[in-house]
Amino acid sequence: EIVSAIEGLLGEPRPLAGKKAIVTSGPTHEPIDPVRYIANRSSGKQGHAIAAALARLGAEVTLVSGPVTIPDPAGVSVVRVERAEEMRDAVLAALPADVAVMVAAVADWRVASAAGNKIKKRPGEAPPPLQLAENPDILKTVGHHGARPKLVIGFAAETENVADNGRAKLERKGADYILANDVSPATGIMGGDRNRVKLIGREGSEDWPEMDKDEVAAKLAALIAAKLSA
């Protein structure tokens, strides 16, 4: 009641007050050896914007972020990680929560056994093949977890068959919504300030017009608020 009264005074609706949110953002870096790693292209802009938008609506937000160069959003707790396994551990440690939004571009694979010392180039010898191992699927783990949040939302970065791949991902991961976007280099979405997503839910899908990543974040935060109060 007090919170509502203050909200009324301030004129800012805080529909997510008292709700806990987990957001992942950025890429993961998977070490090959002390100086080399495999990375995903991800600026963290969309994930950080979503964390900020949820916090503005009153949610208590834990942002689990891979290596990014953008500033921490205001009003959220940031947990910094590097590898996918670290990201999974940090997300599970943040449960229980009311909503989880998995925006990070998690590497599907890590190097099976990262070298402790720098792998030397041997002149004239073929380079060593990189043996890869599958990384934990964080979205799927959360989507099927005993302490599954009421709302689980994932992102799908695709370069082809965006809708079909997104819908298949929704089912497989146990997610409520997938925001699918086309990250082909020609779109300029990766690293850019704007985004164009397709929201895929169990009841159907809708195309959102191209807008700033901040606007995508605000629209998604409003949807989350509506779903959690329903």
Place this chain on the structure above:
Amino acid sequence: EIVSAIEGLLGEPRPLAGKKAIVTSGPTHEPIDPVRYIANRSSGKQGHAIAAALARLGAEVTLVSGPVTIPDPAGVSVVRVERAEEMRDAVLAALPADVAVMVAAVADWRVASAAGNKIKKRPGEAPPPLQLAENPDILKTVGHHGARPKLVIGFAAETENVADNGRAKLERKGADYILANDVSPATGIMGGDRNRVKLIGREGSEDWPEMDKDEVAAKLAALIAAKLSA
């Protein structure tokens, strides 16, 4: 004569006035597919500092930089590249020059055939092995080039046998000097503001004390000025 007169007036010695320098800096990113890449850890701080220090001594500097998040140094021409092959092309295009300082952490290997579309994870299937191909050796190419600069200087990022590996590199690459440093994670050099290097030349080697990367840059620029005027 006019330049010397102005120098006298300003009180700033510009011993590299009229000299051309090429500096490489930062990592290279080698694409696996549109969203994934192999990278080296390199902030670009040391390379950018060297480019700035050479410019302060009057050199006309071309800085060929991989993807970094630090600002361009004042007074240098910056050529931005992503892959090792692009870096080699940009360096060769900047020849002839009086000195080349190769600081970039160039990926030794690239992915043999980068995929045009995002490689999909197939649940239950083993990840595809990554076939690697050797990247061009930019330092060696410049060290043996018909238009070889009078002074060719390379960096060696090592995690073991720093001196031996550095000396072997000097011979193999046709360089005049190698600055070898120990980039083991425990040293904090990678990404940090300080550096501790061993200067390896044909006549012997000397250990420089730990100092700021700016100070390493100034000391190296002074050495270059002395050698080029000798």
